Amino acid sequence: KDAAFSKAMSGMLYSSGITVGGLGRSHPPRPVAFSYNTKAVAEGVQADLVRHKPVGAALLAAVLAVALRSSGRSRRTAALAGFASSEKKSKNETALMRKQALLRDPKRMTEEQQRILEGALLELFDKMKEPDVFKVREMMTKLSQTTEMPNTKMAGDWEFVWASREGCVDKLFGSGHTDDGWWLNLQEFLLRVQKVGSSCEAIEVIRRVGPYSDYNTSVKGQWAIEGKNRIQFVFNEAELDTGAPLTFRNKKKRLVVDCDVIYASKRLAALQSEDENGECDFYVLKRIKDMNKRKDEFIGVTRRKNLFN
Numbered sequence: 597k598d599a600a601f602s603k604a605m606s607g608m609l610y611s612s613g614i615t616v617g618g619l620g621r622s623h624p625p626r627p628v629a630f631s632y633n634t635k636a637v638a639e640g641v642q643a644d645l646v647r648h649k650p651v652g653a654a655l656l657a658a659v660l661a662v663a664l665r666s667s668g669r670s671r672r673t674a675a676l677a678g679f680a681s682s683e684k685k686s687k688n689e690t691a692l693m694r695k696q697a698l699l700r701d702p703k704r705m706t707e708e709q710q711r712i713l714e715g716a717l718l719e720l721f722d723k724m725k726e727p728d729v730f731k732v733r734e735m736m737t738k739l740s741q742t743t744e745m746p747n748t749k750m751a752g753d754w755e756f757v758w759a760s761r762e763g764c765v766d767k768l769f770g771s772g773h774t775d776d777g778w779w780l781n782l783q784e785f786l787l788r789v790q791k792v793g794s795s796c797e798a799i800e801v802i803r804r805v806g807p808y809s810d811y812n813t814s815v816k817g818q819w820a821i822e823g824k825n826r827i828q829f830v831f832n833e834a835e836l837d838t839g840a841p842l843t844f845r846n847k848k849k850r851l852v853v854d855c856d857v858i859y860a861s862k863r864l865a866a867l868q869s870e871d872e873n874g875e876c877d878f879y880v881l882k883r884i885k886d887m888n889k890r891k892d893e894f895i896g897v898t899r900r901k902n903l904f905n
Contacts, residue, residue, distance in 0.1 A: 710742050714864050717880070721758055729760050733878060736866045739859040747821040749860035751791035754881040755784070755890060764877040768869050769853055771800060771834045772845025773813050779805040784894050786887045794818045796829055799887060801894045810895040812837045815851065827867075829853040855879075 717735045720727045743749075759765050766774055766782040774780040784801035796819040803810050817831035831851040834842035844851045858866040858878075865881040884890050 706742050710739065710861055713739050713742075714861070717864065718882075721880075727758070729878075732758065732760075732880070736858055736878065736880070739864075739866065743859055743861070745824045746860035746865070747823075747825055747827045747857040750789045750819075750821075750827060750857060750865060752789060753884045753887040753890075754787045754789070754865060755884050755887075756787070756879055757882045758880040760876075760878040764869075765879065768855070768877070769798060769829075770845070771813055771815050771831070771842055771851060773800065773802065773834075773842055775845060781805075783810060784891075786884075786890055787881070788887045789819055794820060796831075797887075798829075798831065799891050801891065812891055812895055813842060817850070825856040825858070827855060827857050 713735055717732065717739075720731065720735075740746075756765055765785050769785055769787075770782055774782050781803045782800055783803040786799040786801070788797045790796060795816070797814060797816045800813045800815075801810055802812060813834065813836055815831040816833040817829060819827065819829050821827050829852070831844070831853070832849065834844060834851075836842060853869075855867045855869040858868050860866075863883055865883070867879040867881065868876055869879075870876050
């Protein structure tokens with residue numbers, strides 16, 4: 597019995613790296629997984645140590661510490677593993693339920709697809725100063741497949757954020773004011789399409805070369821739709837921000853803009869135009885809350901007001 601007890605104690609001490617038998621040899625610790633009841637082990641060890649007093653109270657404390665620490669670690673590990681497993685299972689179940697809900701609701705599924713594509717398109721504009729035209733067109737094509745009659749969804753205030761070629765916005769939508777000199781450039785273009793009635797308005801933010809502040813011109817007119825995609829803007833009034841009247845390009849009395857609405861939603865819109873040579877240009881517009889406030893931000897009116905507050 598003494599030999600069996602010594603052998604069992606030596607096994608425990610070997611697992612914990614304690615020197616055994618006074619031989620001066622110590623063994624590296626190895627993982628111990630106690631599958632038995634810790635209280636029973638403690639009571640058994642204590643009973644045997646009463647009959648083997650030379651082993652000492654210190655050895656009893658060491659054995660009990662190893663048993664308790666290992667048992668606690670095993671329980672914590674099992675608990676954490678169970679928590680991670682249940683959390684992963686919960687996430688998978690949530691994703692599956694969301695996917696099933698989308699499949700049952702085609703309209704919601706389409707909106708989710710639009711949200712993802714719109715986010716990817718806006719992120720592309722943020723990351724790259726001049727994004728790849730073909731990549732943008734590819735996303736616009738995918739967006740166009742998610743909506744019907746987008747020309748009926750153009751009501752609201754819009755900001756042009758991208759165009760396929762430099763100068764194409766001024767060429768199609770511009771009043772012609774920048775034709776007066778090389779030192780004038782169309783910097784920003786804002787568009788308002790009234791939901792009630794058929795009126796429309798656009799603002800050109802003009803930048804002058806040199807130490808001069810930006811200013812704006814505005815054009816007003818009517819808009820109408822035709823078919824599933826076609827939209828037409830007819831501007832017949834133009835003036836500077838001072839109120840002085842302007843004449844349209846080539847001294848025409850009005851400016852007629854014909855284009856196709858490829859896509860329109862609560863966040864973005866995409867337009868396409870074709871010139872007399874059959875070349876197409878593309879435009880991406882972002883919906884804004886207020887065209888006039890956005891104009892003030894561009895030309896610095898808001899900044900100047902805050903300076904004197």
